[in-house]
Amino acid sequence: MSLFLLACLGWAAVNYNGQGEVPDYYYWTSFFTNAPYFALGLIVWCIYRLTPASFARPIGYFTLAAGLAGLIYMFQFGPVLDDAQKMYKPVPLEFVLGWGAASASLALSQALRPVSLLYNSATRFLGKISYSLYLMHPFLIYKTSLTRWAATLSDNPDLVVPVVCAITLAVTIPVATVIYYAVEVPFMRFARHLTKPDPRNTALQQLAS
Incomplete structure (x- = not known):
């Protein structure tokens, strides 16, 4: 969890106040903007390693449903980034966390209880x-x-x-x-x-x- 908070602080350091004149796609491609994705991946790996075999099936199905629901929500209601947003403006944290959490849930579900459609x-x-x-x-x-x-x-x-x-x-x-x-x-x-x-x-x- 501390790593995740540190990653969010990294996002804030780059995106929160803006950086003035920046190269094209500076915010979009910055490592610190994308650091929460990596932190979520490590959290998923830790959860996978710590999950008892007896709980793998229910947790796998739950995270599969949560991941699919998260993707649908982000497609329908998540922040929409136009060309100017991608090129010159900071990336919203809710965009990173929304897509990251949904993708992490799907990854965890397939590690615990893979389904043939995805695995x-x-x-x-x-x-x-x-x-x-x-x-x-x-x-x-x-x-x-x-x-x-x-x-x-x-x-x-x-x-x-x-x-x-x-x-x-x-x-x-x-x-x-x-x-x-x-x-x-x-x-x-x-x-x-x-x-x-x-x-x-x-x-x-x-x-x-």
């Missing part, structure tokens, strides 16, 4: 490449004119986000897959090699004991 081979694959996906998608969204181009396709502004999401996923999933297998997997193998106990040292320790 399957496709979602597990996306989970594998998720870090590369996370690193790649901002370049496409913020460093290109994708959003402006999507806005020209229709007079309905509600179609902009789905179009941007679809194109972003279509482009970044193949790129993230290549990065995962070409960069992440070799480095994970190398890390396991570095941390693997030396059998000679193990044998010497056994002899010494």
